[in-house]
Amino acid sequence: MRNPIYLFIAIFTLCFLNVGVSADVPMKNVKMKLHEFDGVQYISGLEFADTQNIRTIFYEDKEKLEFRFPDSKVTISPHSSYIKVDDKIFHMYLPVIYDGTDFFIPAEPFMNILNNTSLPNAAIDSSEEYVVSTAPLYNVNNVKVVNKVNGTIIKIQTEKQFSQSVISASITRGGWLNLTVAGALIDSANIVNSPVEYPVMRVRAIQSQESAQISFMLKAKVDDYEINTTQNEILITLRVATAENADRIKEMRSKWLLDTIVIDAGHGGKDPGAVGKGGLLEKTITLDVAKKLGRMIEREMGVNVIYTREEDVFIPLWKRTKVANDSGGKVFISIHVNSSPSSRSAKGFETYLLRPGKTKDAIDVAARENGVIQLEEKNHEYKESSNENLILATMAQSSFMKESEFLAAEVQKQLDRVLSTPNRGVKQAGFHVLVGASMPNVLIELGFISNRDEAKLLGRSSYRRKIARSIFDALVNFKDKYETPLIVD
Ligand SMILES: [Zn+2]
Structure with a gap:
């Protein structure tokens, strides 16, 4: 404490706050660096505005810089020693220095003006390196x-x-x-x-x-x-x-024909997905169901099928929707198998829609299915998959939400007709594999590999065929309902 007198002045001054904002707003202390030119101390105009959290306007033609306080205007000019506070003109005896980017205001006379108007008071602090002042503490x-x-x-x-x-x-x-x-x-x-x-x-x-x-x-x-x-x-x-958006959707819908279905077999390669008793793997079950379903669609529906994978290979999540979009797919179906190691009695089938998860169960399932991102070499692809983007992605899909909801309900209905395991219903969660799919899309969890009875069933080819047949039936009903003529609302 080299100069106790300055500290005293600073504290004294700040105790008598006199500011141009509503008295109810709490204040915070701020400080600005002192600059010295030719033995005179200055403060930076830009730093002043910054610490006060106010806007500045530079009028190039008039060579004037204006500080906009909530209920005051302060104007300075480069190379001029006059300063205007609202309609009052003050003289600072020393001119403002302008270096092409910043305005340096002579500290001493400027503080005098601040302390004699409704502007925030200021004082030089004990170190003589800063001017301390106050600014409203907004949140x-x-x-x-x-x-x-x-x-x-x-x-x-x-x-x-x-x-x-x-x-x-x-x-x-x-x-x-x-x-x-x-x-x-x-x-x-x-x-x-x-x-x-x-x-x-x-x-x-x-x-x-x-x-x-x-x-x-x-x-x-x-x-x-x-x-x-x-x-x-x-x-x-x-x-x-927006009008253009509506037009685009209208155009897309008028041309809508269910001519390409994208089937996404969950996991693959180094990502086995959920693991069951006896080495039963989610990736094997999903691929088999995907292929069985794909063959039925091609043979009996005459609709083109695109697989995100046809072998036991690793495909990053982002690539799966890219394949779907690039192929002009009209429906995206992602096939998965559930697991609940902490509750081995959990069983049944459920179908998901892409929406931020609402229940803990749904969030857990999404977290497990999204966990694969860690295995991907270039996981920076998901930096954009923040909550805000997920919400936008979800909203982008609400143009297809009606269709996705119908398909999900239909899948549950058809599975319920043939399976004896519980119908867990249609749920919603934030699955990355569905983000960015510009077509109706659902994610099906066929059953729990962690449940002994269900794992046994899922291990059987005949059971998997039954599942594929049910999903196929759901797609047939979907095609009937949504294929032309479509009514645009
Ligand atoms: Zn999975």
Whole structure:
């Protein structure tokens, strides 16, 4: 502590906070580096704006830099010693230095002005290396709109993770999406002035005692939205029915013919999938059922079949949907066998739709089936498979969701007719193998290899043929229902 007097001044000053924001907002201490030129101390204009979390506007023609506080405007000019705070002009005795990128403001006179207006007070700290000041402690800072091919994400930057339970949202008839966040302290000025793009036309922000509301005026009709949070963001994912999207789906549907079915035999090669008693492997069962089903489809339906694998080879998950899309597949069926080592009595068959998992069981199954990613050499392919992308992927598929739901229900119905094991129903979970399939798709778990009785059945070729026949029957009914003429709603 070389200069106790400065420290005293700093503490003294900060105790008498006098800031241009609502008195209810808690403040945090901030500091800016002091720069010295020719024995005079300066602070960087950009750092000042940054620590205050405010916007700056540079008017090139007028050579003026404006600091935008929530209810004040401060203007400086390069090489000029005049500074304007709202309509008042102050003289700093020393000019602002402009180096082409940053503006250096003489610290001493600038602090004087700050301390004599409604702006945040400032003082030089004891080390004489910094200017200390205060800035509002907001936990919700700004808004960004990110458009992706299949939807829009509104990203709200936050200082902490807000639990989903403190957030509520609704869309009004007038097209406002209202988001209420309990415990939020919003930087209204920043939020309202955040540059937005279609489909968000305007942003409004209202701070109240216990919560804050951020509202987005939406240009497009939103079909569906979902809210998620991360450590520093609140994400609102919107699926927007844009005209072009609707046209594309319409065109695709009018041409819809079930002429290619993609069958995906789960696992393979170095990835055995679930392992049962006596060395029975999931990958062997899935491949056999896939081939039996494929042959029935080709022979009896006259429909082209594409296999993601026809041998005992390892195929990464991402490649499986790529094969499906590249081949112009109209339906994607992924075949798997379940396992529950912790509960050997678990048995039965279930069919999954791609949606973020809702129940613990479903999440466990997805985690096991997605676990194969670790065996893939280039697992960076999945960096994009974050929660937000999964939600978009799911939403992209909602154009096929009706069809996928019908197929899943049909598969369960047909299996139920011939199998004596329990019908566990249609479920939903986030399977990577289904992400990106642009066609109706389902994932079938034929039975539990961990259950002694069911493993015995799954080991029999006749039982697997029965299963293949049931899936085939489901596909026949699916073809009947969805093949032309399709009604577009
Ligand atoms: Zn599997």
